[in-house]
Amino acid sequence: MPEQSQTAMLTTATWSAVAASFSALSSFLIWRIQRRNLLESVRPELKLTGWARTAVGQGDTAPEVITFQTIKNVGRGNALNVDVSALDVVGGKALTYALTSVRVPIIESHEQTAANGTILVYWNNVEPDQQDDKHLLIRIRIVCSDSQSMIHRTRYDLFARRAQNSLIACAQIIAPGLAVADSRAISRPLWRHKLFARLGSVPVLGRPFRRAI
Secondary structure, rough: EEEEHHHHHHHHHHHHHHHHHHHHHHHHHHHHHHHHHHHHHHHOOEEEEEEEEEEOOOOOOOEEEEEEEEEEEEEOOOEEEEEEEEEOOOOOOOOOOOEEEEEEEEEEEEEEEEEEEEEEEEHHOOOOOOOOOEEEEEEEEEEEEEEOOOEEEEEEEEEEEEEOOOOOOEEEEEEEOEEEEEEEEEEEEEHHHHHHHHHHHOOOOOHHHHHHH
């Protein structure tokens, strides 16, 4: 009888521990779902609109100007500390394009703001292809934060042809000879963004972290 009583007590304690473990796991999963729903409810989503191309000056060395007029927030949350930037300086090669940085303190959900963004394209520094046409991949980075201290980074890859009447096999043509080739968004906590920034300052070894910022 004492042995049976001890076995029953052990069995009861085991099942209590199992029940407590499942209860803790269930609470954790519920918290994760609620947290994810909260983050989704405040996540901004930014798009650049109002694209146009104009020629400036004369001669082969004169840059072309590609502009976008507005930044539109189509997400569910407000976008804070918006920064739009791009710069092409790779391996000491000549500059092919540059974007004047655009900074906006806040863009509310489902609202838009004037940006007047300007990209200078230096076609004289771009090598022609086999058809004697010139094309260029322009990379734009949009960074903002939200009310939950999440950093949102969107990368725009634009494909441009110098001949504006050239056809581009892309799904989203935004101006003559200009299309969105790819668009990717990454979200991460502010603390991780700061950690990557610190690690990125390390010479050589920090290169992967600089690319991830």
